[in-house]
Amino acid sequence: xxxxxxxxxxxxxxxxxxxxxxxxxxxxxxxxxxxxxxxxxxxxxxxxxxxxxxxxxxxxxxxxxxxxxxxxxxxxxxxxxxxxxxxxxxxxxxxxxxxxxxxxxxxxxxxxxxxxxxxxxxxxxxxxxxxxxxxxxxxxxxxxxxxxxxxxxxxxxxxxxxxxxxxxxxxxxxxxxxxxxxxxxxxxxxxxxxxxxxxxxxxxxxxxxxxxxxxxxxxxxxxxxxxxxxxxxxxxxxxxxxxxxxxxxxxxxxxxxxxxxxxxxxxxxxxxxxxxxxxxxxxxxxxxxxxxxxxxxxxxxxx
Numbered sequence: 001x002x003x004x005x006x007x008x009x010x011x012x013x014x015x016x017x018x019x020x021x022x023x024x025x026x027x028x029x030x031x032x033x034x035x036x037x038x039x040x041x042x043x044x045x046x047x048x049x050x051x052x053x054x055x056x057x058x059x060x061x062x063x064x065x066x067x068x069x070x071x072x073x074x075x076x077x078x079x080x081x082x083x084x085x086x087x088x089x090x091x092x093x094x095x096x097x098x099x100x101x102x103x104x105x106x107x108x109x110x111x112x113x114x115x116x117x118x119x120x121x122x123x124x125x126x127x128x129x130x131x132x133x134x135x136x137x138x139x140x141x142x143x144x145x146x147x148x149x150x151x152x153x154x155x156x157x158x159x160x161x162x163x164x165x166x167x168x169x170x171x172x173x174x175x176x177x178x179x180x181x182x183x184x185x186x187x188x189x190x191x192x193x194x195x196x197x198x199x200x201x202x203x204x205x206x207x208x209x210x211x212x213x214x215x216x217x218x219x220x221x222x223x224x225x226x227x228x229x230x231x232x233x234x235x236x237x238x239x240x241x242x243x244x245x246x247x248x249x250x251x252x253x254x255x256x257x258x259x260x261x262x263x264x265x266x267x268x269x270x271x272x273x274x275x276x277x278x279x280x281x282x283x284x285x286x287x288x289x290x291x292x293x294x295x296x297x298x299x300x301x302x303x
Contacts, residue, residue: 008080010044011073013037014052016140018062018070071138078143078274095282098127101146104194104225104245105164105269108131109297110146110290117289125283130225133196137274143283144273146290149197156272159287160303161294163266164242168204169255173235181238181258183212190217192236194228197267198240207261229255240264243299268303269294 013026017037018064020026026032045052052066062070101110107130118124129140136154137145144149151158174189175181181189183204191202202214219237222228225245232246234253239246249255271287295302 007047008077010047011077013040014044015070015073015077015139017041017053017060018066018139019141021060022191023060035205044202046048046277053092060294067139069091074138074141075274077141095123096125096127097144097282097286098129098131098142099144100131100140101133102132102148102225103130103132105148105242106146106226107225109153109244112131113290113293114286117286121282121285137272141148143273143280144286146196147270148273151170151270151272153272155275159271159273159291160268161271161291162269162297162300162303164178164244164269165266165299165301166240166264167246167250167257168238168262168264169232169246169250170238170258171233171235172256174238175256175258183214183259186238187214187216190219191220192220192222192231192239194225194227194241195221195223195241202240203265204259205263240266245299247298268299269300 016213017023017026023037023041024034027037041053043212048065048069050065050069051063052069053060054063054072086296099114106128111128112129118126127142130141131140135142135145137153137156145156168186170181170189191198193200200215200218202216204212204214206212216237220228221229225241228239228241229246229249231237233249234243238258243250246255250257252266273283273287294300
């Protein structure tokens, strides 16, 4: 017979299966057999009275009922963790914060900040995932989403932390005579683009405030910032990139800012969290820390 404590594990394991997209992969992560995971999912479906997963030859995904159930399950598990934190008394408890961040800024820059914060907080553990583009917050089961660009989910509580200054850069090899590139020469040169932020159409504001739209040939599209920077350094094309990402290459001269005096649109950087009626001290501390530290980074302006 399933105890009430076991039911929480059923919820955690169900979300783990959805996250991994496979019972065998979820079993590896959870440290149990695939047969155990399969049995637990069947038990959960029997308890709920609905089919939660649809399976094909290779993968599985949530049914419509399963999607709704996953959102409620993730919210319940967050509330349970918060409840324990609130009533832990004087007994020390390890706290785990699940954080999702964009790949580019999360690979090193934000990781250093979060690691420094975790080192200063005894008992704080971090679950760190890097994902580009929009996420389904409840599906990820995360506590905090660092979002580069607008937050598309209006059910979340959004804390603006800064604007990422973007610059147009190119390798010196793209400017053989040393002269600044023009808008026309940029279009001929082509670009390397960072998805999903800069593709197909680029808006630049001239020194006289005129807005110019470019439609260059996109020679490479990537969601990986090191690949973007490396390709631009090798002369594959120009790039519109947050200055923060290219600071090292700009200092070394591998990349140069082109079109001096022109401005490209900055990207908002937001912290998004689910609204909750219960306090989460560990999450509140991290959000406060990031609100102070992120605007100090070169290429970030406060909001």
